[in-house]
Amino acid sequence: MKNKTIYLSLLTTFSVSSYAEHTQAELLQSIATQLQIQHEFVDSNPKQCPNELEDCYLSKIHLQYPEDLKPKTNDWNIYFSQLTPVQVTHSSEFSITHLNGDLHRISPTSNFHGFKAGEPITIEFYSYGSQITRSEFMPNYFVHTDGLDAIVIDSTRTALDLETGLETQAYLMPFTNEQTQFKLSETDNTQWASAEQIYASTESIAENIDISTSLIPQPSSFKLISKQVIDLSQGINLTLSGLNKGAIAAAINRLEQFGFYQNDNGIAVNITVDDTLDMDDEDYLFSSQASQISIQAKTDTGAFYALTSLAGLVQLGTKSVASVEISDSPRYSFRGLHIDVARNFLSKAFLLKTIDQMAAYKLNKLHLHLADDEGWRIEIPGLPELSNVGGKRCFNAPDKCLMPQLGSDITGSSQSDGYYSVADYQDILAYAKARHIQVIPSLDMPGHSRAAIHSMEARYQKYLAKGDPETALKYRLVEPEDKTVYSSIQHYNDNTLNVCMDSTYNFIDKVIGEVQSMHSKAGMPLTTYHIGADETAGAWINSPACDILREKEAKNIAGLHTLNGYFIERVSAMLASKNIKVAGWNDGMGETRPENMPQKVQTNSWSLLFEKGHIATHKQANHRWDTIISTPEATYFDFPYQAHPKERGNHWASREISTRKVFEFMPDNLPAHAEFWFDKRNLPYISDDSQNPLAAGIRYKGVQGHLWSEMIRSDSQAEYMLFPRLLALAERAWHKADWELDYDYSGKTYDRNSDYFDAQAQQQRELDWQRFASVLAGKELAKLALADVFYRIPTVGAKIDNGYLKVKTPFPFIAIEYQQKTDESVKDKNATEGKWLPFKPNTKVSGEVKVRAISADGVRKGRTLNL
Template identity: 45%
Template sequence: MRVSFAITALVIALGSASCSQSIDKQSSNSAVETVAQWSQSSLNQFADTLSVTYRIVTNVPSEACASDAKADERCFIAEIDLTPADPLTDLVELTNKHWQIYFSQMRPVLDVLTDDFDIERIKGDLHRITPTDSFSGFEAGKTVTLRFRGELWQLSETDPMPNYYIVATDNTELTPAVISSTRLVTDPLTQLEQRPYVEAFTSASKQYQRTATDNLPWATAGVLFEQNAQLSMQKSHLDNSILPTPLKQVTHANQAKADLSLGLDTSKVDFSAVNTSAKQIQAALERLTVLGVSQSAEGIPLVLAALNEADMINGQYKLDVSSQRIMIQANDPSGFSYALASIQSVLGTDSLAIAAMTVEDKPRYDFRGMHIDVGRNFHSKASIFKLIDQMASFKLNKLHLHMADDEGWRLEIDGLPELTDIGSKRCHDLSEQHCLLPQLGSGPFADASVNGYYTKQDYIDILHYADDRQITVIPSMDMPGHSRAAMVAMQARYNRLMAIGEVENANRYVLDDPQDKTVYSSVQYYDDNTLNVCLESTYAFVDKVIDEIAKLHQQAGIPLQTYHIGADETAGAWLESPACQQFVAQSDQINSLAELGPYFIERVANMLADKGIQPAGWSDGMSHTRVENMPGNSQSNAWDVLAHDGYKRIHQQANNGWLTVLSNPEALYFDFPYEADPKEHGYYWAARALNTQKLFSFMTGNLPANAEQWRNIENNPFVADDRVQTNEQGQRVSGPLEKQRSVAGIQGQLWSETIRSPQQLEYMIFPRILMVAERGWHQPEWEVPYQYAGAVYDQNTTNFTDKMRQQQASQWQSIANHIGHKTLAKLDKFAINYRLPTVGAKVQAGQLHTNIAFPGLTVEYRQLEGDWLVYQQPIAVKGSVEVRAVSPNGQRRGRSLTVSH
């Protein structure tokens, strides 16, 4: 084994064989004098001309793991080809070994299987390649291959991170150089990230299967054709369709339509009569303007009136449309805005006339949210604004803004400048006194687009923008785990203040016990990312951050309602911390080191409650707390996998009386692939195919019942036993929901480890977010009623009846057509880079047949790499055939698939 795991260094350096600065070339075959030291130009030239190719060889454990591996061990083997190219290597034979190449590797390297190189893991996913004594140098055009064994598996062509870079070790003054062949490129037709350095998968059994029991089929054109077989073009109800589905809708077919081509007349709206203002519905009116419905005194009058009904809830409204006027009744700004959003939804793409109708509507859940991680990779204020606009279009009302994690701190905090001066950027600084170490393929430079932060004014702007669209912002700075950015920044603050003798101030926000010898590793392979929860300075820091965020809310005039602690994936720190051992010995609140994690969450939760702020956290951390020590209104985001009994924890937390928000990965993690295809973007630890239809099918009111329609990550059935379970002492360990208990809502999640561009951000969110809106707003008739006595569900039980399945299929038919015929065209007008579905296709009797997940979209095909043609009906084809979808505005294409004969 030639793999070392360094803890302190963290850069991707490739100081390479020396490059010629003066060359005496007598003839093309003459000897060439090599230069003893790198120059900046030679380093840059080498980086620009070195070809890198990454390939997955096998994920089969029997082929990939060492001979002495445990029976259940999972490994993969990968190779990296390094090929020097013209013009540099045509002139000089590179023999100098003063180079290092740094690269991000999602799964740690276990063994190097090539004699010429070592690979050292620095920290997190950052690895470093160095030559060994047996390395004889690079030669022009000659490939050297680095073969290695990694931990677990790599099942996607998007796993290999970009931006390898080279650092010269014989001239430390030189700037690192990014190896050009490992940069991402953007496909101009799809706007998707492309990895030219990654070799395409060719073998499902060796590369794409997870284990021997993996029965998930590769989503080829033929597989998709079978999946889409029940879908057909359905336009009969599209003129009146609304998404999310309203509670009640009656269309008056015998009445004249309302013609909105002249706009809406808002001049006579009496805002004094309703609990709202012109400003509070202006955003909804502006979205209509984008679709062609202006505000004009010549248009149809818009009338707003109060709605007085029993048991009113936020967002409830009544919409009455006629050719003479449009009346909206509601009792809060969100109700009026949601009614206007329904008008936005019902509009067609070729006419501004809508049917006369009456809609009575209200949301199923009060919490209908979207989470976006800007900590791992930063996303601009403009991107957040676009997301907020579309959330409002589909009646979502919570934005969970995750602004701090191991890889970045993204919000300016008054009085703690290091958090953003250092914690907001990653670059090649091994000392981490100026920036964090590179991670996630960020490369060596601080000006990379994945770096950045929101100023205080930016955050206030986001608050205002969201509030104008009836959306509450829930800020989150993950703690005590996932806190490496904060810890590095506060260590730099400590060093700065100690250097000028400000000892007391330096110690005010110390987050780590320097005497702590605990060895641990987080899920992301960090060994230094967890706040020490035994230090009072840690709580001083947390308190400072919360207070400063609350001040920004006060300045915005929008009180901080909920703060998300995070509290997830704490990696077993503190066990050998003298400060913690002393704390436990002296504490009258806790009795063991194992109680320190719950203690932190309980203490911070009550700190928030004392400030009048609702505490929130992820379900795993929340599950370890003592309920009696937690505020009664605590919120828990449940990210438990249902196929792994996740419903049990969700039921327990709902039974605690907490506001339990569904955030389940296999349905609601938008950083996962849409389809089971190695070219699809994203992580896949809980699901390898999460398309819009699957999220639509989510039975949120009966979580274990999903076992009757869903399968696990390997496409195998699972059993959900929701009956009371007890331990050996007879104590209840799990069981069904108590009567009158339910979940509080639903939230989509986008984690940003692999999301770098605004286009990729939107691609991963849209159109899946539409089904967050649907499931958060509307309770479907096909949902299996919950059985409070407890029940067992699997593929053989029949609670999900044939009638329910038919109802589900019928409604999906309608929604899929609504999306294909109406929604995507509107998203085009808002410049949203949504995902176009890959096309289902087969060749039968020599003819090409196609179908698509969203009927109404144009499909194109081509033969033998000829011209792309519009597919209209089955047509005779020969040879290789490709198919792809086209956006309604004709400006983008979906990823193409080759059709098997």
């Protein structure tokens, strides 16, 4: 009670109109608790951009204080994250300065003489590029003055909606104008995903589809043996031959979660693993009959996948499965998911839960993005600064943390902060191995390396202070004499390793050695290491060390476009000497000389299809490199599900990536998507494959989904973005559908009129989608809910037709609610106005109507749409 009294007393002191009684600390506290900040997104496509910018957008920040407040001095500042740099500020009382990355500073000018009670001060400004979704406008503004700790301004914090669990942003004014707050250009044809638009663009799903004989991902060969169902009510009785029970324990555990326990009285499940069988390692044969369930596989992995298929046949609430025969084989050997835990940290518990779901749908590669500009997320023995400094963000303490970015908290202990200890990482590896998933670590270099650079600078200063310059320099990553001025794609001026210094390679060798050791001790040898290697433009131009390297190694670097190619080739050789395959993003890997690269190389191709991205993909695949399709328009799950401001996500590659769009992806034939997909402004494009086709017989190694975390600050937000889209990715990674258009090695040109993907293929795709959507909604959403996965509940398409409410969802079997509000003059006093009611066919409505869907377990509500 005493502390509460002191707090209330301070609030009373803060609200007085005269600054004279305020200390500087009280001023900061009063601003943090009472200043109301409203960020207004004004125009996504102004008629004229300042400074001859090609793209810009207009915003306003409104500052309002409840009482008169006249600071004695103007030596305080407000800081906030703005993804793209502010270019021009229109305000006589405040200026905005871009500092580094996305961090900006709002400073009072000499014309600022204080706040008047309740009267807002508005700062208008233009920013470079574009922002279009609400999640791109970051929270957690904070106030600071020299000598005191920074404090987050309360009015800029986020909250959670209690019914949906989704983030709310009270500091951000509503987005309501479809022209000025939604369009990227005058030609932008993107449609706002209103209830009416969703209804018009959503195909109805047949309600009589038999899902008992189907599962996700679809097997390569599937046959119904009989109409007799297999009784699992007494559980399962396992008999194993040629394998250890531990190899399938995770699959057994999943069956137990569904209520099917091991029991001597249960149906016989006979599993045989025989390495002499004529099949590949991940293949299996499955047969369910009244007398027994039989499984045959060449390896433990095949047996594991067979049991996951048994779980896939199960519909919760039933105690039987269909009598079927399955002969199954994966489409790709690499079926991956990339998770970025660097930008914003995601918990170990989240990773373990996600690994469970990956295994359930036969994904087998977890690409962990453990380091980037905004964070280093793995403990490296001998280099504690990497995790102690690089693993958290706070303000004005470069020897203790990284600077705030991406709307992060500034305490250094929020969920966005953190790292995996050696023990944590080994636990993740062991957990993945038990589910037949390989973990591929990624510590992005030489660009995207600000966390590493600043952590090693803290180390450098520590040992310098101890009088040990030799140790200090051993792992230093930057050259003080390098006067190069550059700006990365995320607007950092200090995020690129100096690739011309031996200490850089000492550091990399140390890190790789320690990571390799962790893998070895966890029983998962490090066989592939992803170096990133992308986005380094502008670095090393005025570096003395690089001048020396260019002169000394002139013959060895001849033919390289940039020194990034030199770096990749050198690190690739280092990895090869440790029997580790190098992997990297295709833009960086394209800067190398293929003849100087190791025999085994992995490239992740993320080039945009509507920007002729198939050309770069084909070129690297033709090097005989293991090419992993990472096409953003279909595999980047940090983009919105729908084109709506409230849907979380980025937008630079696509305004919407629905579960259906992922399902429709044809990874083997990239240029063909020009027939039915659009660019990021929803306009048609052309893919000319006549000059750069794949060489005859070349095939891709696999496909990978991606979750970048710039706009993800919690585990639940990450799950929302992954699920249920991840299931559609698993479908395409494991199974090639009959309707997919085979790649034509002769090279063709595709556009909206080329019609290679003909009407018959379109009809087949529609029928297959209806099957997939029915299985997803009828079986898998309930399983996700049972596992406490925060999957996205679909928004409801709706319209009012002659007074009757009509609804559609992308998946069947989804429970829907509606709410209506009628005019006071005609309101029925007995009506249930304002209450959410279950939707039923022939529901008559009037007035203002809202609709929403409900989760499979009936607990959560989906995002509401108004009609």
